[in-house]
Amino acid sequence: MRHVISVLVQDHPRVLNRITSLFARRGFNLESLAVGTTHVPGLSRISLVVSGDDHTLEQVEKQLNRLIEVLKVTDHSEPHVERELCLVKVHVAGVEERLAVKDIQEAFRARVVDVAQRSLILELTGDSKKVDSFIEALRPYGILEVMRTGAVAMSRGERTLKVREKREAV
Amino acid sequence: MKGAEALLKALEREGVELIFGHPGGAIMPTYDALYDSKIRHILVRHEQGGVHAATAYARASGRVGVVMATSGPGALNLVTGLADAYMDSTPVVAITGNVPRALIGTDAFQEADVTGVTMPITKHNYLVQDVNEIPRVVREAFHIASTGRPGPVLIDIPKDVQLAEFTGDFEVELDLPGYKPTTKGHPKQIERALDALEKAERPILMVGGGSQHAHAELLAFAEKTGLPVITTLMGLGAFPGNHPLWLGMPGMHGTVAANRAIHHADVILAIGLRFDDRVTGKVSRFAPHAHTIIHVDIDPAEIGKVVRTHIPIVGDARLVLKEMLKGAKPLKLASWWRELEEWRTRYPLRWKPRPHLQSQEVIRAFFEATGGNAIVTTGVGQHQMFAAQFFPVTRPRSFITSGGLGTMGVGLPFAIGAKFARPDELVIDFDGDGSFQMTLQELATVVKYGLDVKVVILNNGYLGMVRQWQDLFHAKRYSEVYLADSNPDFARLAEAYGIRGIKVERKEDLRKGVEAVLNADGPVVAEFKVYHEEGVFPMIPAGGAAEDMILEHPEEKEEVEA
Numbered sequence: 011m012r013h014v015i016s017v018l019v020q021d022h023p024r025v026l027n028r029i030t031s032l033f034a035r036r037g038f039n040l041e042s043l044a045v046g047t048t049h050v051p052g053l054s055r056i057s058l059v060v061s062g063d064d065h066t067l068e069q070v071e072k073q074l075n076r077l078i079e080v081l082k083v084t085d086h087s088e089p090h091v092e093r094e095l096c097l098v099k100v101h102v103a104g105v106e107e108r109l110a111v112k113d114i115q116e117a118f119r120a121r122v123v124d125v126a127q128r129s130l131i132l133e134l135t136g137d138s139k140k141v142d143s144f145i146e147a148l149r150p151y152g153i154l155e156v157m158r159t160g161a162v163a164m165s166r167g168e169r170t171l172k173v174r175e176k177r178e179a180v
Numbered sequence: 181m182k183g184a185e186a187l188l189k190a191l192e193r194e195g196v197e198l199i200f201g202h203p204g205g206a207i208m209p210t211y212d213a214l215y216d217s218k219i220r221h222i223l224v225r226h227e228q229g230g231v232h233a234a235t236a237y238a239r240a241s242g243r244v245g246v247v248m249a250t251s252g253p254g255a256l257n258l259v260t261g262l263a264d265a266y267m268d269s270t271p272v273v274a275i276t277g278n279v280p281r282a283l284i285g286t287d288a289f290q291e292a293d294v295t296g297v298t299m300p301i302t303k304h305n306y307l308v309q310d311v312n313e314i315p316r317v318v319r320e321a322f323h324i325a326s327t328g329r330p331g332p333v334l335i336d337i338p339k340d341v342q343l344a345e346f347t348g349d350f351e352v353e354l355d356l357p358g359y360k361p362t363t364k365g366h367p368k369q370i371e372r373a374l375d376a377l378e379k380a381e382r383p384i385l386m387v388g389g390g391s392q393h394a395h396a397e398l399l400a401f402a403e404k405t406g407l408p409v410i411t412t413l414m415g416l417g418a419f420p421g422n423h424p425l426w427l428g429m430p431g432m433h434g435t436v437a438a439n440r441a442i443h444h445a446d447v448i449l450a451i452g453l454r455f456d457d458r459v460t461g462k463v464s465r466f467a468p469h470a471h472t473i474i475h476v477d478i479d480p481a482e483i484g485k486v487v488r489t490h491i492p493i494v495g496d497a498r499l500v501l502k503e504m505l506k507g508a509k510p511l512k513l514a515s516w517w518r519e520l521e522e523w524r525t526r527y528p529l530r531w532k533p534r535p536h537l538q539s540q541e542v543i544r545a546f547f548e549a550t551g552g553n554a555i556v557t558t559g560v561g562q563h564q565m566f567a568a569q570f571f572p573v574t575r576p577r578s579f580i581t582s583g584g585l586g587t588m589g590v591g592l593p594f595a596i597g598a599k600f601a602r603p604d605e606l607v608i609d610f611d612g613d614g615s616f617q618m619t620l621q622e623l624a625t626v627v628k629y630g631l632d633v634k635v636v637i638l639n640n641g642y643l644g645m646v647r648q649w650q651d652l653f654h655a656k657r658y659s660e661v662y663l664a665d666s667n668p669d670f671a672r673l674a675e676a677y678g679i680r681g682i683k684v685e686r687k688e689d690l691r692k693g694v695e696a697v698l699n700a701d702g703p704v705v706a707e708f709k710v711y712h713e714e715g716v717f718p719m720i721p722a723g724g725a726a727e728d729m730i731l732e733h734p735e736e737k738e739e740v741e742a
């Protein structure tokens with residue numbers, strides 16, 4: 011099963027290394043990883059997409075928690091918001107195609123962020139399924155490049171990725 | 181004050197008295213500072229010897245072992261020993277020099293990404309970028325290494341940081357928001373555990389290396405409840421090897437009684453062990469009748485990792501046992517004990533007597549001559565298993581071996597580390613001719629410091645354990661395991677180092693040989709030429725279960741039973 015996991019870490023050098031190396035040596039399958047800083051200086055937040063059975067997931071969480079710089083790990087099994095950003099550079103040979111791509115763009119509420127003579131760059135945010143279908147819809151026109159960030163996630167409502175003591179909630 | 185001096189001062193503040201190490205360019209400023217330091221440095225001949233010695237020092241003393249090495253090749257020579265310490269949860273702090281900060285990442289002379297390389301085999305590691313960070317990093321490293329589930333921590337310090345002027349403060353407060361080990365077991369779970377034990381008909385207590393420091397509580401708890409006790413290889417000595425409640429070691433070369441007890445147990449209380457596959461065999465067939473497995477471990481990730489746990493208790497073995505002791509009651513286990521006793525008397529550890537000298541009898545002779553009062557270290561192989569079987573140590577921290585990684589070559593450096601930790605104890609290294617040759621250069625360290633360690637080489641002329649597997653599972657195709665054609669004369673080799681060498685070849689010389697070793701004033705290397713095709717039994721083949729246990733070599737079976 012696919013799981014989205016949020017990890018709150020101290021943003022020390024090599025902390026990402028530790029996490030990816032952990033996945034590699036424990037044989038966990040890491041599908042995507044997205045990282046960014048938080049509003050608290052010194053803390054970063056990582057979203058991981060992992061697939062595996064319950065036992066594997068339990069181990070993923072426990073092994074992540076063993077890392078000294080990991081403050082908190084949450085498996086988003088509860089209602090949560092999940093987003094991914096994707097940029098697609100698509101080939102557009104002529105006016106007809108340009109219009110067709112525009113239809114897709116509107117249907118998905120994507121944005122055009124670059125226009126060139128024979129290509130467009132489209133930007134889309136949504137959950138990973140939506141991004142998948144967007145890419146599939148564009149595929150017939152000739153996709154030149156795709157860049158996806160990997161999913162990021164946040165629990166709905168009051169729930170936050172809180173840290174014990176000292177640190178502020180994030 | 182230079183960074184190097186600050187480093188030593190910070191180490192002194194952690195109570196470090198002894199560092200094993202080997203110098204080199206990138207760590208020279210620290211060696212220079214050592215010249216004026218109170219800290220004693222032990223010069224080893226290979227960094228691997230240093231880290232193993234630090235490991236044994238830690239295991240024998242309960243303190244943190246420290247090892248130091250230069251950058252690149254020096255640091256990389258620590259890799260095996262760090263992995264070994266990591267697998268066996270040993271508190272070791274390794275300090276390595278690195279090339280100056282400006283050269284990092286340029287493939288400079290003797291540069292290696294040591295923090296990168298050691299990431300998977302250390303509990304944590306540091307690359308110190310700022311000289312004023314030294315006290316904090318040292319404080320954290322010792323704290324992390326020695327608390328929670330102990331483990332090795334590496335501190336990599338670029339040469340220019342060692343040379344930089346230190347203006348920082350030594351009074352540092354620990355601030356590790358992501359590191360808060362749970363040490364006190366959950367009272368509700370402890371209650372549940374006691375309850376399960378009380379209702380059990382065939383309960384057992386299994387303990388591992390995580391219980392070495394909990395020996396007193398363990399003994400009290402076992403005696404109060406009357407539970408049968410099984411100790412893993414790493415747990416040997418945590419419970420006295422001469423105690424009537426002790427059933428021996430479980431697993432691949434464990435006793436029949438221990439393995440049958442596990443097989444028939446309905447409730448298992450496992451403390452400070454990680455259900456290594458050498459213990460469980462095939463997990464799906466492990467302890468098939470156990471409806472309740474209680475697992476006590478300081479590392480939550482160990483609970484449920486291998487076997488299904490019904491009552492998880494995250495906590496320190498000592499504290500949990502202390503709590504459990506309060507509610508412990510004598511259990512009614514008379515009929516269970518009758519069964520156990522039957523297995524124990526019917527299937528004691530034994531060997532098939534041969535005309536030739538045998539490893540088992542050599543080890544047994546040392547056991548008898550010493551009354552078991554020694555610190556035993558071993559290499560890895562058959563001799564290691566024979567030592568575990570026939571030298572049942574009675575005190576904690578007295579059987580020092582490589583369990584998780586199974587590192588050949590640890591025997592001699594382990595003996596060195598153990599002797600430094602407990603100089604008044606008799607230290608015996610039971611080694612293999614193969615294992616010993618992986619780190620024998622540390623004989624020089626023995627000489628340099630006049631260390632009274634007794635090295636007992638059980639020379640079977642083979643990589644014996646591998647030969648045994650080839651014998652049993654590869655139709656006796658002895659591929660690349662023969663050593664006798666090229667082994668040195670170990671006694672003369674020892675003498676070349678200035679160490680007393682003894683050679684014993686015949687059964688009738690055994691007693692005299694053992695006495696000569698034990699009575700020798702100072703270090704000895706004794707070579708016992710033992711039967712070349714011996715096998716370690718009982719044995720559960722890899723991936724097998726308790727029921728698959730073989731008691732003797734299939735081809736020798738009838739003779740033995742006769």
Ligand SMILES: Cc1ncc(C[n+]2csc(CCOP(=O)(O)OP(=O)(O)O)c2C)c(N)n1
Pocket residue numbers: 559560561562563564586587588589611612613614615616638640642643644645646
């Ligand atoms: C560093 C290392 N290399 C290889 C092995 C694989 N191995 C396990 S036991 C063994 C043979 C050990 O031979 P020896 O030390 O002579 O002991 P014996 O089994 O003969 O008692 C080998 C090669 C190992 N455990 N460690």
